[in-house]
Amino acid sequence: MPTTATPYLLRSNTGKNSLKGALDSLIASHINQLGPSMLVQVEAVTASAASLTGKVTVRPMVQQQDALSRPLPHDIIHNVPYLRIQGGxxxxxxxxxxxxIGFIIISGRDHTHAVTTRKPAPPASFRQFSMQDCVYVGGFLNNGPDQFIQATDHGWRIVTPGSVTIEASHIEANCDITTSGDVRAGGISLKQHVHGGVQTGAGASAPPQ
Structure with missing residues (x-):
């Protein structure tokens, strides 16, 4: 039986002048042009309290290197849409x-038109896997927060150095409510209110004031 020859591209000859070496170099060059997800740090934020989700300016944290391993910072990336947890x-x-600190996820094509119109749209150019076409997802590696909502084994914990404001048409709580502070309803304090029309006997007092 004839001996089966090793496929040419799998032969051990991987010198600079070999076909496999040339293909490996070409493939590696193309892979290096792909825009990977990467760690970035937020430089600036453009947003308002509750309007359309804003954008950030970010700086890639992992720098480039030249042939002598000298670091080369990336350019700052502007107008990057960021993630907001939202449904409807x-x-x-x-x-x-x-x-x-967070990550950018890079699109395969120029998504400028889709970002601008917020509708399906063709690519704005032939640009591919560019860091200009990315979205920001955070945060990672950040310091501990001063205010937060935390799920524990005993329930939910809400911590803030400021105040909690609830704007709703109606609030219903099917539980006991305990507070170390005061409670006010209609401007009347639960701890400091007084009653009028009080006299000895079985009569009821007037409403609290």
Missing amino acids: SSALIIDPKPGD
């Missing part, structure tokens, strides 16, 4: 802040 008209709004 309901959202959890926690906008990024300068100094936050």
